[in-house]
Amino acid sequence: MKNKSIYILGIESSCDDTSAAVICNGKVLTNVVANQDIHAKYGGVVPELASRAHQQNIVPVIQQAIQQANIDKKDISAIAFTRGPGLMGSLLVGSSFARSLSLALNIPLIPVNHMQAHVLAHFIEDENQQKPPFPFLCLTISGGHTQIVKITSYFTMEVIGETFDDAVGEAFDKSAKILGLPYPGGPFIDKYAKLGNPDAFQFTKPKMSDLNFSFSGLKTGILYFIQKKVRENPNFIEENLNDICASIQRTIVEILFDKLKKAVELTGIKHIAIAGGVSANSEIRATLKAAEEKYGWKTYIPKFEYTTDNAGMIAIVGYLKYLENDFSNQTTTTTARLKVNEN
Ligand code: KG4
Ligand code: ZN
Secondary structure, three states, rough: OOOOEEEEEEEEOOOOOOEEEEOOOOOEEEEEEEEHHHHHOOOOOOHHHHHHHHHHHHHHHHHHHHHHOOOOOOHHHHHEEEEEOOOHHHHHHHHHHHHHHHHHHHHOOOEEEEHHHHHHHHHHOOOOOOOOOOEEEEEEEOOEEEEEEEEEEEEEEEEEEOOOOOOHHHHHHHHHHHHOOOOOHHHHHHHHHOOOOOOOOOOOOOOOOOOOOOOOOHHHHHHHHHHHHHHHHHOOOHHHHHHHHHHHHHOOOOOOOOHHHHHHHHHOOOOEEEEEEHHHHHHHHHHHHHHHHHOOOEOOOOOOOHHHHHHHHHHHHHHHHHHHOOOOOOOOOOOOOOOOOOO
C-alpha cells in the first residue's frame, strides 16, 4: 500500500446538483458540479425534473472530472456514490451509473451516506485547512437538514439535536420567497443582509429547552409580519429589503448559536465544525469564528466548494472506507431516508 496512489471517483446526485470528483490519497484533484437552473422558476426542486437533468448531466460531468484530473479511468481504485438520503429518482441516476462503471472496470463500489459526507468533508487533505480532532461537534445545516452531531470517530456519529420541522435552509429559502427573491434564496438573504440593520425588526424565536430546533413558527411569523406591513405600505419590502434580510438572518443565527452553546455546555466538547450548504452563510461563519475568542472554542469552517452538495465530500468518505476495506457488494440499494449514524 505504501507509496501507492489511491484514486477515488466520487459521484453525488442526491438532490439537484450532479457532481463528480476525483481525489488522490485524500486530496481533491477535480470536483465538477453541474447545477440545475430549471428549478428556479418553480421556486423549489421538482423531483421529476431533477432526475431528468441528472440523466443529461451525469456522463459529461464524470468525463470532465476524470479528464481534468489527468488520469485514465483504469487508474481509479474505487467508486464512491451517494446512497442516501435524498430524492429517490435522483439517487438512482448516480447509483446506477456508479454500479455499471464499477462492474465495467472491475473495481470496488463504496456506498456513502450523504449526511456523513457533509461532516467528513472536513477530512479532505488541504494544507490550508485544519482537521478537527475527535471528539468534535458539527452543526450540519442544509436545505434538508439541521442537526448538531457528535462525532467520536469517522463513522461513529450521534445526533444530539435536530429540527422538528423545517430545515434552516428552508427557513432561509421560504423567507426569501415571501420577499419575492429567487430560489434558492439563502444566498440572496446573505447578500442583502450585509447592507442592513439586524436590529431593525424583531421576530419571535422558538422556545425549546433541549438541543432541538424548530423553524416553521419563524417562517409563519415572518409571513404575517410582511403581509401586515405591505397592507400598510405596498412598497414596504423594496424600501426595507436590506433591514428585513439582516433581521431575519440575525434571528436564525441566534437560534443556531443558542443551541450550539448549550451543546458545548452539555458535552464539554469545544471543537466545533459547521457543514452543509447553509454554512456558506457569511454571518454564520463570522459568528463561529468570533466564538473562538468569545468562548474559547476551536472552530472548523470548510471551504465554500465543500459546503454545498459536491462529490468531493462523497469521494473523501469513499477514501476513508477504502482504507478500512469497507466495500459494498453490488446489491447495496439506494434509500431516500438514511440517518447520519447509519452506513
Ligand atoms: O447542502 P445543500 O447544497 O443542499 C442540501 O443538501 O440541502 O444546501 C442548500 C441550502 C439552500 O437552502 C440554500 O439557500 C442554502 O443552502 N444556502 C445558504 C447560503 N448558501 C446556500 N443559506 C444562507 N446563506 C448562504 N450564503
Ligand atoms: Zn446536502
